Amino acid sequence: MFGYLIELFSYPFVQRMFLAGLLASISCGIIGTFVVIKRIVFISGGIAHTTFGGIGFAYYLQYTLDWMWLDPLLGALFFAVIAAIIMGLPMVRLKLREDSTIGVLWVIGMALGIIFLNAVDRSVIIIQEPVSILFGNILLISMQDIYIMIALVIVILIITAFLFKDLQILTFDEEFARISGINVFALNLLLLILVALSTVVLIEVVGVILVIAMLTIPAATAGLFTNNLKNMMLFAIIIGIITTFVGSMISLLSNTPPGAVIVLVMGLVFIGMLLSKPLFKQHKGSAVLS
Amino acid sequence: MNKKKAIEIKNLTAGYHNETVVENITCTIYEGDFFGIIGPNGGGKSTLLKSILGLIKPQKGTITIYQKPPAQMRTMIGYVPQYAEYDRDYPISVMDVVLMGRRNIRGYHPRYTKDDKTETVQALKTVHMDKYLQRHISELSGGQRQRVFIARALVSHPKILLLDEPTASIDKESQDSFYTLLQTLNKEMTILLVTHDIGVISSYVSRVACLNRYLFTHDEKVVTKEMIEATYNCPVDLIAHGVPHRVLEEHTHINNKKKR
Numbered sequence: 001m002f003g004y005l006i007e008l009f010s011y012p013f014v015q016r017m018f019l020a021g022l023l024a025s026i027s028c029g030i031i032g033t034f035v036v037i038k039r040i041v042f043i044s045g046g047i048a049h050t051t052f053g054g055i056g057f058a059y060y061l062q063y064t065l066d067w068m069w070l071d072p073l074l075g076a077l078f079f080a081v082i083a084a085i086i087m088g089l090p091m092v093r094l095k096l097r098e099d100s101t102i103g104v105l106w107v108i109g110m111a112l113g114i115i116f117l118n119a120v121d122r123s124v125i126i127i128q129e130p131v132s133i134l135f136g137n138i139l140l141i142s143m144q145d146i147y148i149m150i151a152l153v154i155v156i157l158i159i160t161a162f163l164f165k166d167l168q169i170l171t172f173d174e175e176f177a178r179i180s181g182i183n184v185f186a187l188n189l190l191l192l193i194l195v196a197l198s199t200v201v202l203i204e205v206v207g208v209i210l211v212i213a214m215l216t217i218p219a220a221t222a223g224l225f226t227n228n229l230k231n232m233m234l235f236a237i238i239i240g241i242i243t244t245f246v247g248s249m250i251s252l253l254s255n256t257p258p259g260a261v262i263v264l265v266m267g268l269v270f271i272g273m274l275l276s277k278p279l280f281k282q283h284k285g286s287a288v289l290s
Numbered sequence: 291m292n293k294k295k296a297i298e299i300k301n302l303t304a305g306y307h308n309e310t311v312v313e314n315i316t317c318t319i320y321e322g323d324f325f326g327i328i329g330p331n332g333g334g335k336s337t338l339l340k341s342i343l344g345l346i347k348p349q350k351g352t353i354t355i356y357q358k359p360p361a362q363m364r365t366m367i368g369y370v371p372q373y374a375e376y377d378r379d380y381p382i383s384v385m386d387v388v389l390m391g392r393r394n395i396r397g398y399h400p401r402y403t404k405d406d407k408t409e410t411v412q413a414l415k416t417v418h419m420d421k422y423l424q425r426h427i428s429e430l431s432g433g434q435r436q437r438v439f440i441a442r443a444l445v446s447h448p449k450i451l452l453l454d455e456p457t458a459s460i461d462k463e464s465q466d467s468f469y470t471l472l473q474t475l476n477k478e479m480t481i482l483l484v485t486h487d488i489g490v491i492s493s494y495v496s497r498v499a500c501l502n503r504y505l506f507t508h509d510e511k512v513v514t515k516e517m518i519e520a521t522y523n524c525p526v527d528l529i530a531h532g533v534p535h536r537v538l539e540e541h542t543h544i545n546n547k548k549k550r
Binding site: 039169 | 379382387394402426
């Protein structure tokens with residue numbers, strides 16, 4: 001069995017799979033933690049789903065303009081950042097019902113995606129199946145995708161390293177952030193853009209629809225066991241790495257859809273931890289007085 | 291009186307969007323005051339505090355902090371909000387909450403320094419919470435948590451301390467020691483406190499005003515029947531909950547003294 005695993009690792013696609021899982025885990029551990037503690041899961045879902053439109057758009061441009069260099073991930077990135085900016089605009093946040101705006105962007109993204117994909121003649125260019133875009137295929141990741149993911153993860157790491165303190169203040173207490181001289185509007189917008197970047201890192205692994213699972217489950221699981229923001233990120237990354245690896249291995253060996261299996265493993269780990277939590281030491285919140 | 295004016299409010303009208311919450315308020319809070327504002331929920335207490343903090347712009351009138359606009363004097367003010375606004379699940383220790391207070395005077399820095407940490411421990415000592423440095427905020431009682439948020443305000447060495455309903459989450463037993471702490475802090479800074487709790491406030495503060503859209507002030511630490519009735523628009527004993535007539539009794543008592 002062990003020898004078989006070693007042999008598997010000699011395949012480039014398995015190495016890429018492992019690398020992609022690692023990158024996805026780093027980005028979901030860090031940004032997912034902010035998503036969970038700031039309770040912006042639904043906004044993140046909206047941003048994630050618009051990437052489907054972006055991927056379709058990239059393929060469409062490949063087909064009509066012959067822009068073969070245009071990686072679908074770049075299209076996804078473009079759409080995700082636009083969606084993040086729209087949702088971060090004060091006009092949208094204050095004047096419209098936020099959840100309705102999210103819903104609208106969500107479905108427009110999906111609709112555009114399917115229209116663009118449908119317009120591409122598949123005998124001319126090779127494109128991913130919509131199902132694999134929606135549910136991911138970590139086994140089919142190209143080296144070019146990996147490079148884009150590495151670049152995005154580096155950007156995420158640098159920005160969060162420099163703004164960690166301010167992001168902590170913002171996510172804990174927005175009013176206090178404002179009176180502390182933090183530009184709350186700009187930082188909120190930046191956080192949404194970071195969510196957009198991490199969404200793009202995740203779609204190749206678990207797909208457009210399951211991004212939200214990867215963004216929330218490892219962080220939520222980590223949150224069960226720590227009271228420290230940095231530790232929560234670290235634990236979430238570790239949980240992400242383990243579950244992604246186990247999930248993709250199961251998928252590889254049993255020939256099942258990897259995105260779905262990874263998310264299922266994560267979900268089971270979360271439920272298991274939740275149920276076994278009382279067995280461990282008395283954890284935070286034992287005294288929620290008043 | 292040649293005391294310095296810490297907060298000067300002139301003809302202030304403020305609110306949100308097109309709605310006016312407080313109207314035509316004029317009031318001066320002097321350096322060293324322990325000023326209490328009482329009023330019913332929805333009477334504009336938080337709106338007034340937010341105006342003083344510069345979080346909302348006045349619709350009419352002006353506010354100055356030591357003769358300057360609030361936006362420039364941000365670092366002079368320590369603010370203790372109603373704790374109810376926090377997410378108790380947020381993964382953060384007492385130490386980290388108080389460290390946040392350093393952002394105000396230090397501006398952007400990627401990391402907290404040793405100095406920030408020393409100041410944080412010092413501020414927690416002042417509020418007698420230094421034993422709880424590493425505790426998670428949800429593990430504290432209401433009174434302890436309120437002390438932590440005061441420490442967060444103190445860590446930037448403010449000259450003015452604003453408190454919004456500070457005793458809302460504190461049981462009656464802890465309230466006395468809490469107000470005693472505020473009295474100690476008052477030796478070094480001006481304190482402005484808003485609350486709907488009439489019972490407690492009058493025995494600790496040096497000046498009192500009532501707020502319900504309009505502000506009713508009085509030179510002395512006295513809440514008059516007229517102020518209360520104008521503020522609450524209802525008979526006094528109805529709003530005095532649990533401690534009927536207490537406010538009125540104090541009022542007549544002090545007035546009698548003055549007449550002598």
